[in-house]
Structures are given as C-alpha cells and as structure tokens.
Amino acid sequence: MKKENLPPFKITNEILTLIYEIGELIGKISVTQEFEKNLILRRENRIKTIYSSLAIEQNTLTLEQVTDVINGKRVLAPLKDIKEVQNAYEIYERLDELNDNSVKDLLLAHKIMTSELIKENGKFRSKNAGVYQGEKLIHMGSMPAHIPELINNLFLWLKNSKEHPLIKAAVFHYEFEFIHPFQDGNGRIGRLWHTLILSKWKDFFGWLPIESLVQKYQKEYYTAINNSNRDGESTEFILFMLKIINETLIELIENQKMTDKMTDKMTDKNKKRIEVILKYLSQKNYIDNKEAQNLLDVSEATAKRFLNKLVKENILEAVGEYKARKYIKK
Known part of the structure; x- marks a missing residue:
C-alpha cells in the first residue's frame, strides 16, 4: 500500500467507458436461465476457471485431466499438480461462504488452496520473497514484518471504498500481488479474491471463467502488473482486467x-x-456413434441419426468415414 493507506490509481475515460459497456452487457445476460438453472454450464465454467488459474502457475494437467480429478477419477500426473486441483476445487466450491472483507477468510482460503503443498499454508510468510522472470528478480514483495498491517489496511480500504466494484476488485487484486503476502499461492488467491469481490456484487461472476481469458492473455497480464509496479499505481492493471x-x-x-x-x-x-x-x-475431444449410443441409451441407428442431425444443424462436425467417423464441436 502507498501513502495515507490509499492505493493510488486514476479513473480514465477509457476505464469509465469500459465500466459502462460492462454494465450494458450485464443487462443483456439472462442470469436466471444460464447460471441459476443450468448446473452443467456452471460446473463446466468452474472447471475451466480452476484449470486456467492453475495453468498460469505452470500446473501441467490438461483440461480433461482436471475434469477427471474433480470427478474422482485416477489420473497419471505429478501428485503436486493433482493436489493443486483438488485444493482449488474445494475453495471455489466454498466461495459463497467467504466474506470478501475478512482477513481471517483470506487466510482460510490460502490454507485450503495450499494444503499439503507448503509449510506456511494459511499464514503470512515469515521470510522475504520475490517474483522472478527466469533468474531475474522483477519484484520484491513487502517485508514480512509489514505484511499484517499492509493487508489489514488493504481490507479496510476495500470495506470503506465507494468505488465501483469493478474498480475495487482490480485494485485489490493488484495491491495484493504487490504485497505478495504468502510463501506461495499469491496468484491463485489474488484471482480467487477478484472473483469473490465481483460475485458479492453480481452472483453470476462466481461462475464466469474470467481466468480462462487471463490465461489466454497471460503475457499481457504480467505486463500490466509490471507496468503498474513501474508507474507506482494500478491504473494499467485496472484497464487490463476490465478489458x-x-x-x-x-x-x-x-x-x-x-x-x-x-x-x-x-x-x-x-x-x-x-x-x-x-x-x-x-471433457473429451470427440464422440463416436458407439459412445453416443451408450450415453443416450438408444439404438445404433437412432444415435447415428441424432449425430448427423447435429451436423446438419451446424452444431457438430463429422470427421472420418464410416465406422471410423468421429464428431467434434463446431
């Protein structure tokens, strides 16, 4: 945090325009239909969120493997990567229980997110830590002795600020990463808390896979953080997250x-x-007639007709000939 315990940033015309555009888009979303009733869509988006947030931190599991781990299936992969998925799923499933203004809940979230992975899980770090690009130090986190006060001040600002929730979530995210309060898991917790703050404003943000686009623009994500560090304010990072x-x-x-x-x-x-x-x-790359027959509990002919109907409707694409034919999403 900076002077007077107020995080510095500017509200530019571009930021205001994006807030307006996001408000317009929110008005077009039929939340009840898509997120309150469609449990499958909600689950798929949650899995995408977990996969993307962990992939940013070099977790090696594919989306299909992450899905299998969450569904309780055996996966041949590093135990650390599997545990990261299990931990992330547990805390995202408890998102509604968390108070975005509670330091205690932040520590609980970190304890669950890093369970069995690091020694100081659920605790602020006791040693210096930095962010490295290869072997180059690009940012040194706050001194351990200052972390509790800095985090308390950040939460106090979050609670009392009159800024728009879209601004508050981005500023908190950036300032949290700047302080770098934990031994490990800062990126995962920062993105989780960003989602949590927005979900307290609009419920459906708890199910939106924003992390998928952060992963897609991962280089720009870190550039926005580094440039904000250079500028001494979070304006560029706010703009990036709004986009x-x-x-x-x-x-x-x-x-x-x-x-x-x-x-x-x-x-x-x-x-x-x-x-x-x-x-x-x-969860899979393709489906064939036999798999569709089993899934739908229909005859081979019915499964074939239904799959071909979806091809005609431009929903699926057929690849291969005759018995080797497979169907993929358009």
Whole structure:
C-alpha cells in the first residue's frame, strides 16, 4: 500500500467507458436461465476457471485431466499438480461462504488452496520473497514484518471504498500481488479474491471463467502488473482486467445466443440429448456413434441419426468415414 493507506490509481475515460459497456452487457445476460438453472454450464465454467488459474502457475494437467480429478477419477500426473486441483476445487466450491472483507477468510482460503503443498499454508510468510522472470528478480514483495498491517489496511480500504466494484476488485487484486503476502499461492488467491469481490456484487461472476481469458492473455497480464509496479499505481492493471471482463461477457452472450438458437426448434427429449452430448464433448475431444449410443441409451441407428442431425444443424462436425467417423464441436 502507498501513502495515507490509499492505493493510488486514476479513473480514465477509457476505464469509465469500459465500466459502462460492462454494465450494458450485464443487462443483456439472462442470469436466471444460464447460471441459476443450468448446473452443467456452471460446473463446466468452474472447471475451466480452476484449470486456467492453475495453468498460469505452470500446473501441467490438461483440461480433461482436471475434469477427471474433480470427478474422482485416477489420473497419471505429478501428485503436486493433482493436489493443486483438488485444493482449488474445494475453495471455489466454498466461495459463497467467504466474506470478501475478512482477513481471517483470506487466510482460510490460502490454507485450503495450499494444503499439503507448503509449510506456511494459511499464514503470512515469515521470510522475504520475490517474483522472478527466469533468474531475474522483477519484484520484491513487502517485508514480512509489514505484511499484517499492509493487508489489514488493504481490507479496510476495500470495506470503506465507494468505488465501483469493478474498480475495487482490480485494485485489490493488484495491491495484493504487490504485497505478495504468502510463501506461495499469491496468484491463485489474488484471482480467487477478484472473483469473490465481483460475485458479492453480481452472483453470476462466481461462475464466469474470467481466468480462462487471463490465461489466454497471460503475457499481457504480467505486463500490466509490471507496468503498474513501474508507474507506482494500478491504473494499467485496472484497464487490463476490465478489458478481460468485457471480453468474457461478450463471449458469454454469444454462446448463449448460439445455445438458444440450437434448442429453439428441438423437443424436450432432444434438448436433454444435446445437453448430454455437449457435456461429454466439454471433457473429451470427440464422440463416436458407439459412445453416443451408450450415453443416450438408444439404438445404433437412432444415435447415428441424432449425430448427423447435429451436423446438419451446424452444431457438430463429422470427421472420418464410416465406422471410423468421429464428431467434434463446431
């Protein structure tokens, strides 16, 4: 934190425009239909969130492996990476229980996120720590003796600030990373808390895979942090996160339109069938006729007709010939 315990940043015209655009996008989202009722979509987005946040920190598991770990299946992978997934899933599932203004809950979240992974889990670090790019130190975290006061001041600002939640979430995220209060897990907890703050404003942010776009623009993410460190204020990082959220909401709306278009002309039975197929394809690269037959509990001919119908509807794409034919998402 900086002088007078107030984190420095500027509200630019570009930032104000993005806040307005995000507000407009939020107004277009049918939250009840997409997130309150569609449990499959919520679960898929949560898995994407966990996968992306861990991938940023060099976790080696694929999205399919992360899905398998969460579903309780055996995965051949480093035990550390598997434990990271299990821990992250546990704390994201408890997101609603956390108080975004509580230091105690922050420490609890860190304890769960880093359980069995580091010695100082659930505690502020006792030694110096920095952020490295290769062997080059690019940022030194705050001195251990100052961390409790700095974190308390940050939470006090978060509680009392009258800024827009989109601003508060980004500023907290940046300042948290600047302090770097933990031995490990700072990035994961910073992104978790960003999501938590936004979810207290609008519930559906708890299910949006914002981390997926952070992973996509990972280089720009770290550039925004480093440039904000250089500038001594979080303005550039705020702008970056607002752009990420804006793009996430645009993608959500486009996907919702596509889903509505796909299901408008379908019977209830076919809607359930396509939901099963798309859920399967969210975890696997392709589906074949035999797998569809088993999933839908239908005859071989019915499965084939249904898959080909989805191809005609431009939902799936057929690859290969005859018995070797596989179907992938468009």
